[in-house]
Amino acid sequence: MSPRPSLRGRRRTAGAGAFGAAIVLLMPACRPEPPVTASDGRDPIPLDYLPALRGDYFELQSENVGLPFHIYVRFPERYESDDARYPVVYLLDGDSLFPILASNHLFLSYDEGLPEALVVGIAYGSFDPSVNKRSFDFSAPAPDAGPDEGGAPAFVAFLTDELIPEIERRYRADPQRRVLFGQSRGGYLVLYSAFTAPDLFWGRIASNPTFDPGRERFFSPAAPAARGDLGLVVTSGSRDRPALRQAALEWYDAWKDREKPWSLDLITIDGGTHAADSANSYRAAMLRLFSEAR
Numbered sequence: 001m002s003p004r005p006s007l008r009g010r011r012r013t014a015g016a017g018a019f020g021a022a023i024v025l026l027m028p029a030c031r032p033e034p035p036v037t038a039s040d041g042r043d044p045i046p047l048d049y050l051p052a053l054r055g056d057y058f059e060l061q062s063e064n065v066g067l068p069f070h071i072y073v074r075f076p077e078r079y080e081s082d083d084a085r086y087p088v089v090y091l092l093d094g095d096s097l098f099p100i101l102a103s104n105h106l107f108l109s110y111d112e113g114l115p116e117a118l119v120v121g122i123a124y125g126s127f128d129p130s131v132n133k134r135s136f137d138f139s140a141p142a143p144d145a146g147p148d149e150g151g152a153p154a155f156v157a158f159l160t161d162e163l164i165p166e167i168e169r170r171y172r173a174d175p176q177r178r179v180l181f182g183q184s185r186g187g188y189l190v191l192y193s194a195f196t197a198p199d200l201f202w203g204r205i206a207s208n209p210t211f212d213p214g215r216e217r218f219f220s221p222a223a224p225a226a227r228g229d230l231g232l233v234v235t236s237g238s239r240d241r242p243a244l245r246q247a248a249l250e251w252y253d254a255w256k257d258r259e260k261p262w263s264l265d266l267i268t269i270d271g272g273t274h275a276a277d278s279a280n281s282y283r284a285a286m287l288r289l290f291s292e293a294r
Contacts, residue, residue: 074102076116087177090187094121142214225261237272
């Protein structure tokens with residue numbers, strides 16, 4: 001089932017009965033915190049009652065892409081009680097990856113000492129191809145591009161000129177610690193941004209990336225970077241689709257000893273498949289990025 005464009009305006013009703021009443025009486029400490037009104041003035045959204053995803057939401061109409069995006073922001077656990085600035089992780093395919101990776105970030109901070117971060121999900125609001133234009137937005141123009149491909153330059157402009165400035169205006173974000181995560185076709189967009197705008201993100205994670213259309217661009221020199229502390233991590237499941245697994249290994253072999261504007265790591269996710277191991281990719285790559293920073 002495709003997710004709804006907005007989570008606002010629907011409430012889950014509790015079932016009546018003695019058992020339900022008893023649970024309420026026996027567990028008064030489990031009452032949810034009062035909801036927070038979204039920063040754009042909308043009514044509270046039900047995600048406020050999921051504390052691992054507690055944060056904010058706003059809709060952003062992109063002039064570059066020509067589409068509205070639904071932006072979900074997960075706050076660090078102590079965000080409302082301190083004045084620190086936090087790294088920001090931008091998740092492509094936020095429709096599916098935001099609830100998985102934003103909540104998992106909390107446990108990584110508990111178990112692995114990963115620094116807390118603002119986690120931003122960039123969502124279309126639907127899986128319907130008439131709404132969700134990831135195939136177009138996450139691929140670049142190329143001779144072998146199809147009619148539904150080629151929008152990556154406009155999407156990177158959306159990130160550069162619209163989304164990132166808005167996030168850094170609204171929240172206590174550390175502009176020196178931006179991370180971009182993308183899976184599959186989203187991984188292509190991560191690589192495309194690394195080659196065309198390396199300074200835009202301090203860290204990048206391309207999980208099981210595709211390399212087409214225009215595969216040759218990823219074997220050509222990347223744009224120069226002003227910063228010397230940039231990192232790119234490519235994760236590849238050992239059980240990913242064979243063609244994608246082979247392409248990732250060949251690409252890494254071509255680049256591992258070449259001069260490049262970012263440090264490069266390839267991490268194999270043992271037993272990892274194409275789509276079901278995004279949390280394992282996120283964990284391994286984020287720990288690599290931040291352990292090197294420390």
